[in-house]
Amino acid sequence: MKKQYKIDLHIHTNVNPHAFSTLEENIRAAAKKGMEIIAITNHGPALPDTPHWWHLRNITILPDYIDGVRVLKGVEANILDENGKLDINQLVYSGMELVLAGFHDVEEYSSNSDKNKNTKAILNLIKSQKADIIVHLGNPNFPVNYEEIVKCAKEFNVALEINNSSLGNHVRTGSNTNCKKMLELAKKEGCYISLGSDSHYSGQIGDFQNIIELLNEVEYSDELIINDSKENLEKFLKLRSELRSEDINS
Ligand SMILES: [Zn+2]
Ligand SMILES: [Zn+2]
Numbered sequence: 311m312k313k314q315y316k317i318d319l320h321i322h323t324n325v326n327p328h329a330f331s332t333l334e335e336n337i338r339a340a341a342k343k344g345m346e347i348i349a350i351t352n353h354g355p356a357l358p359d360t361p362h363w364w365h366l367r368n369i370t371i372l373p374d375y376i377d378g379v380r381v382l383k384g385v386e387a388n389i390l391d392e393n394g395k396l397d398i399n400q401l402v403y404s405g406m407e408l409v410l411a412g413f414h415d416v417e418e419y420s421s422n423s424d425k426n427k428n429t430k431a432i433l434n435l436i437k438s439q440k441a442d443i444i445v446h447l448g449n450p451n452f453p454v455n456y457e458e459i460v461k462c463a464k465e466f467n468v469a470l471e472i473n474n475s476s477l478g479n480h481v482r483t484g485s486n487t488n489c490k491k492m493l494e495l496a497k498k499e500g501c502y503i504s505l506g507s508d509s510h511y512s513g514q515i516g517d518f519q520n521i522i523e524l525l526n527e528v529e530y531s532d533e534l535i536i537n538d539s540k541e542n543l544e545k546f547l548k549l550r551s552e553l554r555s556e557d558i559n560s
Pocket of ligand 1: 445
């Protein structure tokens with residue numbers, strides 16, 4: 311029987327106008343689907359279609375549980391330079407239970423073919439301990455050295471995301487080969503992996519169909535998938551709360 315994951319750690323609401331469901335629609339859909347935990351992770355302010363940072367910060371007013379679903383307060387921050395600098399301020403950062411970060415086409419750091427530069431940015435970000443999960447690294451528009459990144463992620467206990475949307479044919483086309491390569495290397499090193507739907511519509515929550523095929527091919531250990539179970543996630547979040555830098559500007 312196909313495995314059902316009940317935790318989704320990468321979800322957008324329509325405050326990013328290229329996504330279509332409200333927070334409440336997302337939570338209702340998650341509850342209906344039997345999801346236990348969802349993370350709301352809207353884009354950081356460097357992308358053009360994002361809300362004022364007040365919105366990102368104000369997610370802290372939400373209760374932990376809504377309609378029986380644990381709602382984790384998160385953000386998907388943008389990498390701005392080779393030092394791994396992120397586009398969120400201290401107030402946003404300190405309110406987050408989960409910090410996702412990755413490359414997007416932003417003015418400060420756009421698509422490029424400089425593998426060394428991109429790898430350096432990710433390595434510096436991992437070492438800075440300012441992100442819990444590095445998202446959609448399979449993107450061919452930002453080539454990286456997977457060997458180096460996987461080793462570093464293992465050493466600093468940062469999770470690498472496998473993004474269900476990247477494995478479809480709609481966004482970040484061409485990610486599949488890279489994701490498989492990264493996952494095989496991560497298996498060898500024993501890296502934490504996070505599964506994210508990158509939902510932009512409530513119906514996509516918990517959809518890991520493309521990921522499951524890849525996980526089965528690579529035979530990844532459940533122990534290392536941070537959202538395989540509540541226990542795994544709790545353990546990972548506790549570890550991250552001990553490791554995560556307190557100061558986004560340090
Ligand atoms: Zn993204
Ligand atoms: Zn996203």
